[in-house]
Amino acid sequence: MALALRLLLPLLLLAAAAADALTPDGQALLAFKAAVVQDPTGALANWDATAADPCAWNGVACSSSSSPAGATTQPRRVVALSLPKKRLVAALPAAPLPSSLRHLNLRSNRLFGPVPPALVSGAPALQSLVLYGNALDGPLPDELGALPFLQILDLSSNALNGSLPPSILKCRRLRALALARNNLTGPLPSGFGAQLSALERLDLSFNGFSGAIPEDIGNLSRLQGTVDLSHNHFSGTIPPSLGRLPEKVYIDLTYNNLSGPIPQNGALENRGPTAFVGNPGLCGPPLKNPCSPDAMPSSNPSLPNDGDSSAPDAAGGGKGKGKGLGKIAIVAIVLSDVVGILIMALLFFYCYWRAVSSKDRKGSRCGKDCGCFSRDESGTPSEHAEQYDLVALDQQVRFDLDELLKASAFVLGKSGIGIVYKVVLEDGLTMAVRRLGEGGLQRFKEFQTEVEAIGKVRHPNIVTLRAYYWSFDEKLLIYDYISNGSLSAAIHGKPGMMTFTPLPWEARLNIMKGVAKGMSFLHEFSPKKYVHGDLRPNNILLGTNMEPYISDFGLGRLANIAGTSPFTQSDRVGLEKAQSQQSDASVSPLMSKGSCYQAPEALKTLKPSQKWDVYSYGVVLLEMITGRSPAVLLETMQMDLVQWVQFCIEDKKPSADVLDPFLARDLEREDEMIAVLKVALACVQANPERRPSMRHVAETLERLNGSS
Numbered sequence: 001m002a003l004a005l006r007l008l009l010p011l012l013l014l015a016a017a018a019a020d021a022l023t024p025d026g027q028a029l030l031a032f033k034a035a036v037v038q039d040p041t042g043a044l045a046n047w048d049a050t051a052a053d054p055c056a057w058n059g060v061a062c063s064s065s066s067s068p069a070g071a072t073t074q075p076r077r078v079v080a081l082s083l084p085k086k087r088l089v090a091a092l093p094a095a096p097l098p099s100s101l102r103h104l105n106l107r108s109n110r111l112f113g114p115v116p117p118a119l120v121s122g123a124p125a126l127q128s129l130v131l132y133g134n135a136l137d138g139p140l141p142d143e144l145g146a147l148p149f150l151q152i153l154d155l156s157s158n159a160l161n162g163s164l165p166p167s168i169l170k171c172r173r174l175r176a177l178a179l180a181r182n183n184l185t186g187p188l189p190s191g192f193g194a195q196l197s198a199l200e201r202l203d204l205s206f207n208g209f210s211g212a213i214p215e216d217i218g219n220l221s222r223l224q225g226t227v228d229l230s231h232n233h234f235s236g237t238i239p240p241s242l243g244r245l246p247e248k249v250y251i252d253l254t255y256n257n258l259s260g261p262i263p264q265n266g267a268l269e270n271r272g273p274t275a276f277v278g279n280p281g282l283c284g285p286p287l288k289n290p291c292s293p294d295a296m297p298s299s300n301p302s303l304p305n306d307g308d309s310s311a312p313d314a315a316g317g318g319k320g321k322g323k324g325l326g327k328i329a330i331v332a333i334v335l336s337d338v339v340g341i342l343i344m345a346l347l348f349f350y351c352y353w354r355a356v357s358s359k360d361r362k363g364s365r366c367g368k369d370c371g372c373f374s375r376d377e378s379g380t381p382s383e384h385a386e387q388y389d390l391v392a393l394d395q396q397v398r399f400d401l402d403e404l405l406k407a408s409a410f411v412l413g414k415s416g417i418g419i420v421y422k423v424v425l426e427d428g429l430t431m432a433v434r435r436l437g438e439g440g441l442q443r444f445k446e447f448q449t450e451v452e453a454i455g456k457v458r459h460p461n462i463v464t465l466r467a468y469y470w471s472f473d474e475k476l477l478i479y480d481y482i483s484n485g486s487l488s489a490a491i492h493g494k495p496g497m498m499t500f501t502p503l504p505w506e507a508r509l510n511i512m513k514g515v516a517k518g519m520s521f522l523h524e525f526s527p528k529k530y531v532h533g534d535l536r537p538n539n540i541l542l543g544t545n546m547e548p549y550i551s552d553f554g555l556g557r558l559a560n561i562a563g564t565s566p567f568t569q570s571d572r573v574g575l576e577k578a579q580s581q582q583s584d585a586s587v588s589p590l591m592s593k594g595s596c597y598q599a600p601e602a603l604k605t606l607k608p609s610q611k612w613d614v615y616s617y618g619v620v621l622l623e624m625i626t627g628r629s630p631a632v633l634l635e636t637m638q639m640d641l642v643q644w645v646q647f648c649i650e651d652k653k654p655s656a657d658v659l660d661p662f663l664a665r666d667l668e669r670e671d672e673m674i675a676v677l678k679v680a681l682a683c684v685q686a687n688p689e690r691r692p693s694m695r696h697v698a699e700t701l702e703r704l705n706g707s708s
Helices: 002-021 024-034 117-121 142-146 166-170 215-219 240-244 327-358 401-406 444-455 487-492 505-524 555-562 569-579 610-626 641-650 661-683 694-702
Strands: 036-038 060-062 078-082 089-091 103-105 110-113 128-130 135-139 152-154 159-162 176-178 183-186 201-203 208-212 226-228 233-236 250-252 257-261 281-283 408-415 418-424 430-437 465-470 475-480 540-542 548-550
Touching (some): 024 036, 024 078, 117 142, 142 166, 444 465, 444 555, 487 610, 505 540, 505 548, 505 661, 505 694, 610 661, 610 694, 641 661, 661 694
Parallel strands (some): 078 103, 089 110, 103 128, 110 135, 128 152, 176 201, 201 226, 208 233, 226 250, 233 257, 257 281
Antiparallel strands (some): 036 089, 060 078, 408 418, 418 430, 430 475, 465 475, 540 548
């Protein structure tokens, strides 16, 4: 034992001497490393205690040496520590970080426990503190107010609790305050708008903030993008000062406890209802809930005098003219009600007689002769509805139902709203047949109207619906068969493929242009100005020459009518988890709101919009440019492809880190790629009103080179 101690003692002394050789900044970083429980990616592997200078360590950046000539060289100071997405498991140490630290970025790791006050107060020069996407809990430290140079504070997507400390108002240079998706409660500190006038970004969504929205919030004149106060417990009226914010700012007040009329001034004027839903007490435009006279603001309210003849009697009656209904008027009202009831009863029995008598007519298909009940589309169909034949929507359809049912069929894919088959007829004609399901709600007339409208849509980049079949037990949609599979398979390959050749840039650009043209046509030139609602690479098919075809538009409506309802809002959580595990298939679940292709507003409304489609198209563009799958990038539930690209830009990554490595051979066309990247980023703006129209996108892409 003594011999072992004698052998170990020199080694321990050598290690201590090496640690002493480290700068104080290096020692502070080693204290952070000691708190790390797991480092699965080896991010801290070269943080060596025997090194004299920590500036070469992973994630560490130092200031440049500026010692004057002839002076003793001063050690460089650590100014930044950036270790995002390294899956580090650690509790933040109570020991302070290097006092010279200006930027700390530990987002999207697995940090837990509270934010230690010493960690903050020990770095008074801190300019950015980014701990987004961890599991930190506890209150926000008061010591945040001791950071006079702080410009960016992003603590979103943690489990922080307590109130927002008033000391935060001392951070007068704060430009970005993001605290979304925590458990923060209480009112905002008094003076929030007046003291933090430098704010450019404000996101307090998905917390428990309460109390009134500060009246001085209108002082935040530098705000940009979306001011997100949604999913909190803010109460009271909307302060008119909010209208003083820049008009391009999108104000999200959804799902709070706000009440009273919505001010119609400045940035609040001409806003759509989506910014205010989830507040039952709000009234007035743009909501359909009108304000009562008592709720309407009045600059000069007048109260009736006791002797005013227009004042109502306290008991609701009173004497004299205009204070009640006479006996004759009351009798007339009663008689008119009785007569109305008798007429309705006669009409009911007439309709019933017509419906019963129609059953005795041989061969009746319950057309116009079925009387009143045939128009009740929410009820059951006629008993003869199942006898309908295949209905052609195009003169090119030369086959009937028997030929279709006898044809060879191969399953192309399954989804929550049916199965798609590849059907080869006896004459060699190949079609794609979607089976919507069996039974369910039966609204034939509504289905017929909808499917015939879809059948009228004709565009070179949209799959054509050729025919349909309706019966009580079966609903079929017959489309052109597109032979080259989905865009998803072209980007990432099919599961189990041993070899895979990615698409060259020219092919990708032409596909992007074609999809943009097709979506522009759906939005502006189709008979009903459709919204797709589920645009994604699985719903973009490729023809023989890799020309794109948009499929499945209008399918959600048809599925709902046929009784095969697409996924609803209650499925979002499950779908969000399943999305990261979903393998490629030629048919994917429609309206899966939790998917990475859906716009942020999809979490707040079930009704898709054209701007929703623009966002989905932008994600498809990013997927084609980067070659990355949004689901693969979900290291945490908060990170998706859009956020990844945005963070790459914020971190000033070289374009080679963002673009698909396969595109390196086309670097002479890098300018085109960057131009398309800019279009994609415009499409995925969080604020729907700032996204371009698909028509504008199509025109922008058309100006780029490449064969059309």
